[in-house]
Structure formats: C-alpha cells, structure tokens
Amino acid sequence: MTNREHMMKTPFLTLTATLALTAGLAQAEEVRVYNWSDYIDESLLAKFEEETGIDLIYDVFDSNEVLETKMLAGGSGYDVVVPTGTFLQRQIMAGAFQPLDKSKLPNLENMWDVISDRTSKYDPGNEYAINYMWGTTGIGVNEPKVREILGEDAPVTSWDLVFDPANMEKLAECGVMFLDAPAEMIPAALNYIGEDPDSHDPDVIAKAEEVFMPVRPYIQKFHSSEYINALANGDVCVAVGWSGDILQARDRAAEADNGVEVSYYAPDEGAQMWFDQMAIPVDAPNPEAAHTFLNFIMDAENMAAASNYVYYANGNEASQQYLAEDVIGDPAIYPTPEAMENTYTTTPYEPKVQRTVTRLWTKIKSGT
Amino acid sequence: MRRAALILIPYLWLLVFFLVPFVIVLKISLSDVALARPPYTPQFDLSLGWEGIRSFFSELDFENFVFLTTDDLYWKAYVSSLKIALVSTLLTLLAGYPIAYGMARAPNEWRPTLLMLVILPFWTSFLIRVYSWMGILSNEGTLNTVLLWLGVIDTPLQIMNTNSAVYIGIVYTYLPFMVLPIYSALEKMDESLIEAAEDLGCSKLAAFWLVTWPLSRNGIIAGCFLVFIPAIGEFVIPSLLGGSGTLMIGKVLFEEFFSNRDWPVASAVAVILLLILIIPIILFQRNEQKAREAEG
Structure with missing residues (x-):
C-alpha cells in the first residue's frame, strides 16, 4: 500500500469503525x-x-x-x-x-x-x-440393598437410618455419603435430638458433635454432588442429599437398569426446606x-x-x-x-457463630 | 544506561507481581471482617485526605494472627502440608532422577522425542488429568478392576479418598518440573569426566556419587523447589483425590475464604504460609552465595 492511499483510507476507516461501534453498542x-x-x-x-x-x-x-x-x-x-x-x-x-x-x-x-x-x-x-x-434436604436410599442389610423393617423414612450408629455400622459395607454442607447437616442433627434446628447458640450447636462423632467412621465421603452418580451406579446405598438430585439419581439408575432402585424420603422427624x-x-x-x-x-x-x-x-x-x-x-x-x-427453615449465622459451625464441621470431617 | 535498565526490569517485575499483591494481602490480614462489599473494614478512603489515611492505619491490628495461635487446626494443617509436600518432593525426585538420567544418556537423535514425551501431558488440562486419576484409583476403577481380575487382591484397595491418592496425584502432576531441570544439568555434563573417574579407579557407582550427582546438584535443587513450593499450597489435588481426613493448608484457606467469609483470617493464613516458604529459601540462597564466595 502506498502512503497516499493510506492517508486517504484512514479517515474513512475511522468513520466506519466509529459507526460500527455505536451501532454495536445499541444492538449488543x-x-x-x-x-x-x-x-x-x-x-x-x-x-x-x-x-x-x-x-x-x-x-x-x-x-x-x-x-x-x-x-x-x-x-x-x-x-x-x-x-x-x-x-x-x-x-x-x-x-x-x-x-x-x-x-x-x-x-x-x-x-x-x-x-x-x-x-x-x-x-x-x-x-x-x-x-x-x-x-427439601433428606435421604436417598437404594431400597433393595438397604432392606437386604437392615431387614425388611429398615427405618428408611427416619433420620435413625443415618444417625443411629447401629444402623450405620451395617450400612458402611454398602456405602454412605453425607452432604458437605454444614448449614444443612448441623440443623438436621439438632432437629434429630429435639433441639431447635435453627439455633444460633454455640452451646446448642456443639451438641451436633455428639450426633456425628459415633457415625463418622462409617461415612465414606462428605460431598455435595458426587452422591448423584454414586447412588445411581450403586457405589453407595444411602446418601443424605437434596431432593431433586436424588430423584435424578433415581432416574439415572432406572435408565441404566442396573438393579439399583433409589427412593427419596423427607424424614418423619422433619426435613429442611x-x-x-x-x-x-x-x-x-x-x-x-x-x-x-x-x-x-x-x-x-x-x-x-x-x-x-x-x-x-x-x-x-x-x-x-x-x-x-x-x-x-x-x-x-x-x-x-x-x-x-413437617419441614423447617433456617436463618443465616452471624460471623462468630458461622466460625463455630465451620470449625465444628471441620472437626466432624477430619477428626481434628 | 542499558545496565541500569537490565537491573531495573527484574526489580520492577518483583515489585508489580510480588510486592504489591503481598502488601494488599497483608493489609487485608490486618483488618476486620464485616458484612459489606468487600467483606472487611477499614476501607482505604482517599477522599477524607490525611485524616482518612490516619484513621485507616489506626484501625489495623494483628488480631487475626493472634487468633491463628488459639486453635491448633492451623498449626496441624501447616505441619501436615509440610509433610505431604516434603514426602511428595522426595518421591518425585526418586521417580524423576532416573528418567532425567536416562534421557540425558540416550542417543542424541532420541532426545528431542523423549523431551517431547515429558512435556506432552501438559497439553491436556491439569484438571482433566487429575479427574482421570479418579477413574483409575476408585473402587470400581481401572486399577482395582485389573488387580481383582488378576487375582492379586480379592477386595478392592481403598486408595481413592486417602493420602496415598494425594501423593500419587502430586508426584504425577509435578514430575516434569523435576525431570526438566535435572535433565538440563545432566545434559551439559561432560561425559569424559566419568571416563576420567573410572580410569582413576572409581567403580561405576562411586563415579556416579562422586561426579554425576554433585554436578547435577543445581538441577536437583531447582527441581525440588519447583515441586515443593506449589505442592505445599496445593488445593485441587487434595480436594479431588484426598479424603475428609486429608488436612492441608490450601483446604483450610478455602474454608476461611468461602465458608467463613473471613477474608482477614484467610489472608493471615496466606501471609504465614508465605513466611514459612520464603525464610528457608532466603537462608538457603545466602548460604549458597557464601559457599560461592569462599570458592571464588
């Protein structure tokens, strides 16, 4: 390109560019x-x-x-x-x-x-x-498997299924996963022992520890999304999770036709909404x-x-x-x-209480 | 003039990419958590002039660092991270040295291909490579399936969600960072030195320890730093492959930042981590320099 052409083209290009830009702004x-x-x-x-x-x-x-x-x-x-x-x-x-x-x-x-x-x-x-x-936050159960292990009267509609160490000890062999969501798991434990699930009192919250510690060794993993697949392909037989996720696991299992039958229960003692x-x-x-x-x-x-x-x-x-x-x-x-x-809701924790909850959850998950 | 510019550039680099971010993190670590956007106070407000700056500084304190000493979680997480990083660095060295040695001793025409093979995995996303380890190590994974089929074991090995999986993940991911510096040190080595050592009565093993190993020392040190430093703050590998019992400072940082929304404490954890890393490095470098001066 010669210099002269360049000189002539530049203002034209600038003009079209400006036009395109303003038009672009209006349209985008x-x-x-x-x-x-x-x-x-x-x-x-x-x-x-x-x-x-x-x-x-x-x-x-x-x-x-x-x-x-x-x-x-x-x-x-x-x-x-x-x-x-x-x-x-x-x-x-x-x-x-x-x-x-x-x-x-x-x-x-x-x-x-x-x-x-x-x-x-x-x-x-x-x-x-x-x-x-x-x-709601509740329990997903691979029913045939759980009934095979715990017997026909397995308490599938109760938090007893996952918070009673006697049940968990047996269920460990087919796998149990918990949500990695302290803001839902700690209220569930408090509700189970008859405390206010929405308590913000550190002394009440501390009581959740007594619920989790005895069952902790039998929990395969704390995770908030892996349980969908794990439940569907039979890696675990019980998962505490969110209603829709567990229903997705139910459908995936039904599609795979692998002998896994998943049901979702919002437990009788109450579930978080x-x-x-x-x-x-x-x-x-x-x-x-x-x-x-x-x-x-x-x-x-x-x-x-x-x-x-x-x-x-x-x-x-x-x-x-x-x-x-x-x-x-x-x-x-x-x-x-x-x-x-029969459902409960919770409110956000204050920063100091949040710290107690996170710390308790770390202790529950890691043992320290 | 050129000399000044040459000296200035690295310092400018350090200033922009190290010192400025560090001062920002340090500033946050001295402030207090707040329910606001961003979630800490005080904020720097220049519109108030000197008064604003003075009140800004008067509100900073070391409270968060004191807090870190009140809970042994932080201490345990630092120690556990140091241990995991040290062990994985050692394992990476054990695996990486023979690879680098083999590459450096391979015929000249093979070397570019071998080098390529070491670098090639980098072309796939790091995240996907860690995910594929989940597929290999899980209870229904490739490894267990093969071992069960061979009859070596009769119940699946629980590797996934344990510290062993974390070690495997770190060694695999950082191996090239160990191999490449050692290879470049070994490649430069004059092979006639080995011949000389052997002529003077050294066994092959003695020649290796007396000649090759010391000459590759710089490569080994560079490789160890390149593995150790990122491994200590590693977050992705322990959270994908590790179990709930895997305690690492990267996970603690994540929890402070995301679950507690406590940016000041998270920043304090990061500042301490940096000090833990930077002090031994500075001491080491000073030592090296002294040794060099003594030689020179």
Whole structure:
C-alpha cells in the first residue's frame, strides 16, 4: 500500500469503525445469568433469545459459597444470580442486590403465596428476589440393598437410618455419603435430638458433635454432588442429599437398569426446606434485561418446563397446570400440605457463630 | 544506561507481581471482617485526605494472627502440608532422577522425542488429568478392576479418598518440573569426566556419587523447589483425590475464604504460609552465595 492511499483510507476507516461501534453498542443487548449447574431445561435459553432478541450468556456454579464470594467482591458482571434463601438474606444485608422494579415484572401474579410467604422470611416483602425452585434436604436410599442389610423393617423414612450408629455400622459395607454442607447437616442433627434446628447458640450447636462423632467412621465421603452418580451406579446405598438430585439419581439408575432402585424420603422427624432465589446484583451491567429474564422465567409454561426437566418444585402457582404428572403428583417433589408442615427453615449465622459451625464441621470431617 | 535498565526490569517485575499483591494481602490480614462489599473494614478512603489515611492505619491490628495461635487446626494443617509436600518432593525426585538420567544418556537423535514425551501431558488440562486419576484409583476403577481380575487382591484397595491418592496425584502432576531441570544439568555434563573417574579407579557407582550427582546438584535443587513450593499450597489435588481426613493448608484457606467469609483470617493464613516458604529459601540462597564466595 502506498502512503497516499493510506492517508486517504484512514479517515474513512475511522468513520466506519466509529459507526460500527455505536451501532454495536445499541444492538449488543446481552444478559448474563449465573445459575446452579444442571438446573434448567436448556431449550428455554434458546427460547428466551428468540423471543426477546437479547443475547443470553449462561454460566453455572455448584456452591453458594463460591457465588457469595463473587457477590461480596463485587464486579461479577452478572445480571441474574441464584443464591439460596439464607445466603440471599446475608447478601441483601451486605448491599449486594438491587430492589426489583415490580412494574417490569407482570408475571409476578403467577407466583404461589404458599412459597412467597416462606421466602419473605429471608427477603421481607420479596423486594429483592423471586423464587426459582425449592426443595427439601433428606435421604436417598437404594431400597433393595438397604432392606437386604437392615431387614425388611429398615427405618428408611427416619433420620435413625443415618444417625443411629447401629444402623450405620451395617450400612458402611454398602456405602454412605453425607452432604458437605454444614448449614444443612448441623440443623438436621439438632432437629434429630429435639433441639431447635435453627439455633444460633454455640452451646446448642456443639451438641451436633455428639450426633456425628459415633457415625463418622462409617461415612465414606462428605460431598455435595458426587452422591448423584454414586447412588445411581450403586457405589453407595444411602446418601443424605437434596431432593431433586436424588430423584435424578433415581432416574439415572432406572435408565441404566442396573438393579439399583433409589427412593427419596423427607424424614418423619422433619426435613429442611430451602429456596433458590433469583436476584439482580447491585452492579449488574444490564438490569433492564435482567428484569426481562426474570419475567420470562416466571411465565407459567416456561417455569413448568424447567421443573419438568430438573425434578424440583417451583414457587409458581400458575405453572402447576403445565407440570408433568410425575412431577406434580410425586410427593417427593411436591409434598402434601401435611408433609410441608413437617419441614423447617433456617436463618443465616452471624460471623462468630458461622466460625463455630465451620470449625465444628471441620472437626466432624477430619477428626481434628 | 542499558545496565541500569537490565537491573531495573527484574526489580520492577518483583515489585508489580510480588510486592504489591503481598502488601494488599497483608493489609487485608490486618483488618476486620464485616458484612459489606468487600467483606472487611477499614476501607482505604482517599477522599477524607490525611485524616482518612490516619484513621485507616489506626484501625489495623494483628488480631487475626493472634487468633491463628488459639486453635491448633492451623498449626496441624501447616505441619501436615509440610509433610505431604516434603514426602511428595522426595518421591518425585526418586521417580524423576532416573528418567532425567536416562534421557540425558540416550542417543542424541532420541532426545528431542523423549523431551517431547515429558512435556506432552501438559497439553491436556491439569484438571482433566487429575479427574482421570479418579477413574483409575476408585473402587470400581481401572486399577482395582485389573488387580481383582488378576487375582492379586480379592477386595478392592481403598486408595481413592486417602493420602496415598494425594501423593500419587502430586508426584504425577509435578514430575516434569523435576525431570526438566535435572535433565538440563545432566545434559551439559561432560561425559569424559566419568571416563576420567573410572580410569582413576572409581567403580561405576562411586563415579556416579562422586561426579554425576554433585554436578547435577543445581538441577536437583531447582527441581525440588519447583515441586515443593506449589505442592505445599496445593488445593485441587487434595480436594479431588484426598479424603475428609486429608488436612492441608490450601483446604483450610478455602474454608476461611468461602465458608467463613473471613477474608482477614484467610489472608493471615496466606501471609504465614508465605513466611514459612520464603525464610528457608532466603537462608538457603545466602548460604549458597557464601559457599560461592569462599570458592571464588
């Protein structure tokens, strides 16, 4: 290229580049969503882009702690995130979220008051978040195997199954996994011995140690996602885990046809109920599109499609008419009203209490 | 002028990539946990001028370092990490030295291929390679299946989720870092030195200990540092392959940072870890320098 041509072309190029850039800025509507892994029917993502013309960037995480650290550090770049209720409450207090503009969310009328009442415990007036899914923390059992070991009257619907050392000693031979989630396991132990599962008193929390220490030697591993596969392919016969995950294990086992039959029980003594909530970070780059996404998710048919896919219940009453029979009709997913009464919820620990809980959990896991 | 620039560049590098991050971590380790974004106080606020800076410094203290001494978890985790890192460095040396020796003594035309074979695994993601060890070591894994089939054992070996799996993972992952520096030291060695030693009556073994080993010493030291330093703070390998009983400082750090949301205590743990690593390295280097001066 000669110098002269170069001189002539440069202003032209600059001009077109500027035009392209401004046009690009106007067009490049995108929304960045950060959700739990394996937690949506992916065809919904394509549907959203098609309906709204907004580019959807969808990332996943697998622990509340990782999400929370991003929220507290700030500048995550996400427009919609999905913390669990207790974590949401603390992050609201830290100023991590912006209040929802309800005028942009006409589909709010689809929401189910039974669930909204419960989530308002974490987010008074549901000002910051909408419910996405909810479930319980209970026990997944490979029933034929467990009955073979403990006999026909094995206490599969009771916390006795995993907290009574006599049962655990025998079950160790076929494998037991516990969730690596102190905020759910310690309340479960407290509830089992008749204490308030939501206690924040370090002396009461310390009592959980007496529940775990005798059964600890019989636990193969503490982990929050490996149990799905381990339960499905028969590596373990009992796992304390989240309802939908265990139902996914049930389906994987049924598909594999490997003689493993998994059932999920929310134990008779009571199970923890939790809520995953969609919220908009205070520094979201595109809050406008975030509202569009939330409204899209709250559409009755879209929400039903998500639940039908992941086997978790949702907080959307209008979606219930579109739910598959094996979802709405399964008491493991949608518990009966009586069973719902038999659940408890927890609130976030204060920093000092959190430290006690984490320390106790380390001791339970590692012995030191 | 050029000389000044040459000296300046490494110092600038140290300043930007070591000293500045360290001061930031140190600053956080002296602050207090808070329910805010970011989750600690005090924050540096220049808008208040000198007053702001003064009150910022007055709020810093060593409370978090004192806290670390009140719970023996931290002490135990440091000791256990040191032990795991030391043992794995030794194992890596035992496995790596013969490989490097073999490569350096191989015919010239083979060496590029052998070198390639050592580097090749790096082309696959580290995470995937650790995951594949899970497939090999688990109770239904390749290793147990083969051993059961051969009749060597009749119940699966529990290797997965134990410290043995952590050692295997670290040795496998860091082996090239040991092999490459030793290889480069051995390759430069003049083979006629061995001939000379043998001519003067050394046995093959004695020639190795008196000539080859001392000449490869720099490679060995470099390799050991390259393995030991990252191994001590290792997080991914113990959390994927180790069991709940595997206590390592990387896991403690993760827990402080993510479960307790206590950035100040997490930073204090990191500062101590750095001191544990950096003090022996400085002492060692000073010693080396003295030895060199004495020789020169």
